[in-house]
Amino acid sequence: MELAAFSIISDPRNDKNQVYSLDSLLLIIFASVLSGYDSVDEMCEFARLKLDWFNKFVKLERAPCPETLRYLLCSIKPQSLIDVFDEFAKTQKYCSDGDCIAIDGKTMKGTATSSTEALHVISAWSSQYGITLAALESKGKKNEIKTIPEVIDLLDARKAVITTDAMGCQKAIASKIIESKNDYVLQIKGNQRRLFNEIKAFHHLQCREGFDNVSIETYEEIDKGHGRLEQRKYTHFALTDWVDNKAEWRGLKSVILVERKRTIGVSIQEQSSWYISSLQVNARKAAKAIRSHWQVENPLHWWLDVVYGDDHSTLHSANGPLNLTMIKRYCMNLLTKDSTIKRKKHRVMASAVDDTFREKLLFG
Incomplete structure (x- = not known):
């Protein structure tokens, strides 16, 4: 600088x-x-x-x-600071090939006043470099859907895997990522109920038929520490045209099922998450993208809160x-x-x- x-x-x-x-x-x-x-x-x-x-x-x-x-x-003018981010990426000779870029929003609770809502900012975080590549204000969490494509436009990224939480699982966002010459891994929940139900039905069918003629890979991770044991199993399988809604999602090729089992003492917690992706079946690569997404929650958001007191801003105007x-x-x-x-x-x-x-x- x-x-x-x-x-x-x-x-x-x-x-x-x-x-x-x-x-x-x-x-x-x-x-x-x-x-x-x-x-x-x-x-x-x-x-x-x-x-x-x-x-x-x-x-x-x-x-x-x-x-x-x-x-x-x-x-x-905030645009000036957005341009500073662009200049930083250029000076660092940022290379996006193989990177995992997590896009997620954060609300600065301390910025709320009696007449205005708290500031909500969407950030794009590079897990490979540990830096923020771009950030934009979103008019509330509900407007993340409109802001995410604008953040993608700011990224000078190619051949990266872009991830979002379930809020970003939208046809327009998937299309924008493909247009930007990148791949996506998007968490899917009930907000895309029709596609979600078809995917689960397809998975049930393939489990019964042994994934005959359907590409599938699994990958497992185990973390242990601080009295906690966490096991994660990633099942990455290709989608076929049996899923009618597949054609409506640009670039959609596969699904990742993540099954988590956490053991703390005698307590056992189990949870499953689903993701749609433009990636060819590669369970290890899919696992890397999904795990990398949570870096935006840990290093970035934790740092902003704990070190920089982002939730306690004294500026409100x-x-x-x-x-x-x-x-x-x-x-x-x-x-x-x-x-x-x-x-x-x-x-x-x-x-x-x-x-x-x-x-x-x-x-x-």
């Missing part, structure tokens, strides 16, 4: 009374969030404490007041909540650039206290 990258972000302020340059304010915001400080009060205090360090890159006689940063965060959560995602991307410190939480701590480490993350 170079200071020149800030040129992507246009200055929303009036020309009059600009005591601080746009570059200096943006550097304060990005460096502060990278170091775990996400409120405007904390950002201003961080700038005051690290004034000498900031002056290595920008002219900053004194730290700005909180209102200056609050106004900027609320006024920046204009573009502030959306811009801040986009910046947090971008800073998470920057944290992946250094692996000398194993835990990302410790990288945030190091960024807060080590000027050299922070400089390395921001400027390479």
Whole structure:
């Protein structure tokens, strides 16, 4: 990330009374969030404490007041930050071949007010690189169906496997993924009742007939730790034209049944999940895509909540909540650039206290 990258972000302020340059304010915001400080009060205090360090890159006689940063965060056009994501992917020479890209939504509960709903953002997460490739606001969870195709349009991905939860299991989304030259694994539930019922009936028929002339593979995983034993069996089988609804879904070739058994002490929990896919039968590859999807729930959403306090945003007006959560995602991307410190939480701590480490993350 170079200071020149800030040129992507246009200055929303009036020309009059600009005591601080746009570059200096943006550097304060990005460096502060990278170091775990996400409120405007904390950002201003961080700038005051690290004034000498900031002056290595920008002219900053004194730290700005909180209102200056609050106004900027609320006024920046979100499209500018979307473009910053695109620029980051280009500079990292991102290669999507063989990647699993999980698309999922997250609601920032703390952004809700008495007159507005909480902010809901759809993110595309690369399991191969551990970074957010794109993010867009969705007008509530129910509008994820409309926003997901727009997120796919932002991805410069080819030959990847794109996954969604059951909300994204839609004909238009499957078609959009195929048009983008990628494959899909989409969880299916009762929201696509006709296709779901046909698939289960087809599976029952094939089990009875021994999957005669139908390609099928199985793959099993076992995880043990913290007093818990989890077994997962993936059954990946091809669909035939026996399923009448198959032709209505572009690229649909196969189905994955995942049977999970979790043992904790004497307690045993069993659960089954179903997925439709454009992949040829390959149980190991299907398992990788399904397991990778939950990375968007664990590293990304957990990080946003626990480390960056995404559910407790202090910005509630204009573009502030959306811009801040986009910046947090971008800073998470920057944290992946250094692996000398194993835990990302410790990288945030190091960024807060080590000027050299922070400089390395921001400027390479």
